[in-house]
Amino acid sequence: MKPLVKTWLVPEEWDGYSVKAFLFEYGRFSRQIFKRVKEAGKVLVNxxxxxxxxxxxxxDEVTVCFPEEDRGERIFPEEGPLSIVYEDExxxxLDKPAGVAVIPSIDRSQTSIANRLLYYYDKQGISSTIHIVTRLDRDTSGLMVVAKHAYSHMLLTKEQKQIERRYKAIVHGVVLQDQGVIDEPIARMAGSIIRRTISAEGKTSQTIYHTEERYKHFTLVELELLTGRTHQIRVHMAHLGHPLAGDALYDGEEMAFLQGQALHCHQVKFLHPWTKERMSFASAIPKTWENFKE
Structure with a gap:
């Protein structure tokens, strides 16, 4: 297994700073990352x-050799398909299909993206555990971002609000408004560990929607998340009176040709945590959605 190694050149304005201060402030290390490196990694100067x-x-050249990461017993490597859109160090x-969970269930009875990633990591000699940055529900398809090590996960998580995610969905009924903002707090529904609901005691939740196409009984909408609550789009659209097609949990009608709800993350944009390059990726909506036009 190859350890992760990162190197920085000390700029003029950082002359005189200690190695520790440089890593915390310039390298943006968290206390946890710094502790791991100090205990099991290595820091070199020149x-x-x-x-x-x-x-x-x-x-000066500052090099950090990050330690191998511990993997929990819950997630084990399992061979399975992965649609990798982009990869670097x-x-x-990933472009996730509907019907596959991101992390395994408690009883580990079904495969997950995490299981498949561990198998892929082992094949590639990557000594990391799983670090999901943008998670999708099991029956939501589309793009998701995964950090390949704890350091990039920490950096991406710090910039979570800077990750732009756009979704497309098919909702029941004809949405009359061309666009709007749903600003309703979301909380866990009493008596349920899965279902969410609009509640004054909930967390601030904001979704922007744009109507793209109106069909006879359905509407294709594009949605942008300004916050990242569990089931946010599903709860907000149901609250608007337009539950997602196939979303039985939130009063949508199940469809024979759908795997769960008609929700697809079709675009992600973010600043690369290391190169600072602006990254943008797109994914086409499922072909089965053509059935809604009939």
Whole structure:
């Protein structure tokens, strides 16, 4: 297994800072990441071991060898298909099919994206555990972002609000408004561990929607999440009187040609945590949605 190694060149304005301060402030290390590196990793300055209190100078090369990550017993490697849209040292972008959970159920009776990722990591010699950045419900399809190690996960999580996610959905009925903002707090429904509901005691939840196509009994809408609550789109559209097609949990009608609700993450945009490059990915909606036009 190859350990993750990251290297920084010390800019002039960081001359005189200690190695520790440099990693915390310039490298944006969390206390947990720093602790792991200090205990089981390695920090080099100009390819030599260095005390963390020592000052750095302009042009110094700081290298961090991150330790291998521990994997919990709950998730085990399992062979299965993965649709990888993009991959580099720090992250993966996957196109997930409907009907596959992101993480395994408690009884581990069904495969998941996490199981398949661990199998893929083992094949590639990647010594990481699973770090999901943007999670999708089991029956939601489309793009999701996965960090390949704890450091990139920490950086992406810090910038979670900067990850732009756009979804497309088929909802029941004809949506008359061309666009709108749903600003309704969401909480767990009393007596249920799964279902969510609109509640004054809930967390702030905001969804922007745009009407794209109106059919006889359905509407194709595009949605943008401004917050990331569990089942947010499903709850908000049901509250609007337009539950998602196939979403029986929130009063939608099940469809024979659908695997769960008609919800697809068709676009993700974010700033790369290491290169700072602006990343953008798109995914076409499922072909089965053509049936709604009939």
């Amino acid at each position: 390819e030599a071991s260095s005390e963390l209190w020592k000052p750095l100078h302009t042009g 720090d992250l993966l972008v």
